[in-house]
Amino acid sequence: MTSEQLPGPADAPDADRDIAAIAAQLGRVPRGTRGVAHRCPCGNPDVVETAPRLPDGTPFPTLYYLTCPRAASLIGTLEADGVMKEQSARLAEDPELADAYRRAHEDYIARRDAIEVLEGFPSAGGMPDRVKCLHVLVGHALAAGPGVNPLGDEAIGMLEDWWAKGPCVSPAEVDAAAGRVARNRAKNQDHTAVIAAKEQKSAERAEKKRQAQEEGDR
Numbered sequence: 001m002t003s004e005q006l007p008g009p010a011d012a013p014d015a016d017r018d019i020a021a022i023a024a025q026l027g028r029v030p031r032g033t034r035g036v037a038h039r040c041p042c043g044n045p046d047v048v049e050t051a052p053r054l055p056d057g058t059p060f061p062t063l064y065y066l067t068c069p070r071a072a073s074l075i076g077t078l079e080a081d082g083v084m085k086e087q088s089a090r091l092a093e094d095p096e097l098a099d100a101y102r103r104a105h106e107d108y109i110a111r112r113d114a115i116e117v118l119e120g121f122p123s124a125g126g127m128p129d130r131v132k133c134l135h136v137l138v139g140h141a142l143a144a145g146p147g148v149n150p151l152g153d154e155a156i157g158m159l160e161d162w163w164a165k166g167p168c169v170s171p172a173e174v175d176a177a178a179g180r181v182a183r184n185r186a187k188n189q190d191h192t193a194v195i196a197a198k199e200q201k202s203a204e205r206a207e208k209k210r211q212a213q214e215e216g217d218r
Helices: 015-026 069-080 083-093 095-113 134-144 150-158 171-217
Strands: 033-039 045-050 064-066
Touching: 015 033, 015 045, 015 171, 033 134, 045 134, 064 069, 064 134, 069 083, 069 134, 069 150, 083 095, 083 150, 095 134, 095 150, 134 150
Parallel strands: none
Antiparallel strands: 033 045, 045 064
């Protein structure tokens, strides 16, 4: 199945439902998710765009993150069958392929830099010189569309239709994940409120100290 042949998705659910679906796919609440970068024909997200820095400030150079466990499993089989090694060897022998792959690297960096520049970090997946992770290349190819990442497009063409058996996570699993997402969100809001209160008190103490010092200097 080539990326050009991917059928259109079902009607897109709302953002909260997307996050719940991603949490069900990953088995954890996602961090730093900016939005759905590609949607599976079943309607669920299968690639998300992740912020270059996670909420705690940790750099996260993988802009496009594959979330569908079925697609990930099929890609893992390709990796185990030596596809990455074969592609890397062709990069060293085929200047045109190497040039196209370098342009894919530049596209990845440009898309990430448009959000936030990560100084000193490469793109991802082994670009531009080798193939280190097909999951990254497929995620980029799905998000950017055909013709941007040649080796990602090539890997998609080797995959079975991962959506053929229906959604990778059931509505019940998404509902359960929605509860986890809501609890995590409430916890983060409480933590943010505590931090804000501490910062406010610290600012008030600093202001009182400044005023007292000014009174003493008069």
